[in-house]
Amino acid sequence: NAGVTQTPKFQVLKTGQSMTLQCAQDMNHNSMYWYRQDPGMGLRLIYYSASEGTTDKGEVPNGYNVSRLNKREFSLRLESAAPSQTSVYFCASSVGVRNEQFFGPGTRLTVL
Amino acid sequence: RKEVEQDPGPFNVPEGATVAFNCTYSNSASQSFFWYRQDCRKEPKLLMSVYSSGNEDGRFTAQLNRASQYISLLIRDSKLSDSATYLCVSWFEGTASKLTFGTGTRLQVTL
Numbered sequence: 001n002a003g004v005t006q007t008p009k010f011q012v013l014k015t016g017q018s019m020t021l022q023c024a025q026d027m028n029h030n031s032m033y034w035y036r037q038d039p040g041m042g043l044r045l046i047y048y049s050a051s052e053g054t055t056d057k058g059e060v061p062n063g064y065n066v067s068r069l070n071k072r073e074f075s076l077r078l079e080s081a082a083p084s085q086t087s088v089y090f091c092a093s094s095v096g097v098r099n100e101q102f103f104g105p106g107t108r109l110t111v112l
Numbered sequence: 113r114k115e116v117e118q119d120p121g122p123f124n125v126p127e128g129a130t131v132a133f134n135c136t137y138s139n140s141a142s143q144s145f146f147w148y149r150q151d152c153r154k155e156p157k158l159l160m161s162v163y164s165s166g167n168e169d170g171r172f173t174a175q176l177n178r179a180s181q182y183i184s185l186l187i188r189d190s191k192l193s194d195s196a197t198y199l200c201v202s203w204f205e206g207t208a209s210k211l212t213f214g215t216g217t218r219l220q221v222t223l
Contacts, residue, residue: 102158
């Protein structure tokens with residue numbers, strides 16, 4: 001039981017490049033989330049998926065897109081990376097939106 | 113005003129000490145609360161949920177005060193391994209249901 005897994009662990013991009021962050025969970029959770037964490041800002045919700053087939057914007061969705069591929073997988077795409085998107089990205093999942101969330105190990109992204 | 117506010121610390125305490133953190137929240141309609149622990153460069157992990165009656169898990173006690181809109185976390189007999197950042201989290205169900213994280217309180221337990 002791996003819990004929540006994320007790939008890649010580290011990534012360096014140049015401004016304007018695109019990439020997709022992958023997330024998968026094996027806990028049969030319905031809800032999945034993408035956060036970014038910046039110093040002094042705490043965790044901020046980018047997008048979430050309350051259940052398979054639905055996605056909704058969080059607090060800071062601009063510059064990102066998501067896909068809930070199936071119940072297990074939830075990907076985050078940066079179409080044209082900007083230095084302001086340098087951050088640590090965490091994926092999380094929960095049984096439902098009101099339940100405690102379980103986090104993946106994070107992706108450290110640097111945009112030059 | 114931030115929805116969830118925490119003293120960033122750091123709180124430096126000797127091993128064996130008792131330490132308490134408070135966290136205030138601004139949305140009086142928040143329905144659930146949690147404490148997460150985050151080690152340096154690691155993901156947050158659930159420490160405990162906070163129930164209205166308060167709850168205890170070993171050396172950790174969480175309390176909720178709805179009248180004053182704060183949550184507390186008490187750690188007794190601090191261990192070196194308790195050194196981490198503690199995140200206070202509130203959950204609100206409404207048209208924009210969401211979990212809101214505080215920025216965390218850093219605890220450093222020393223010999």
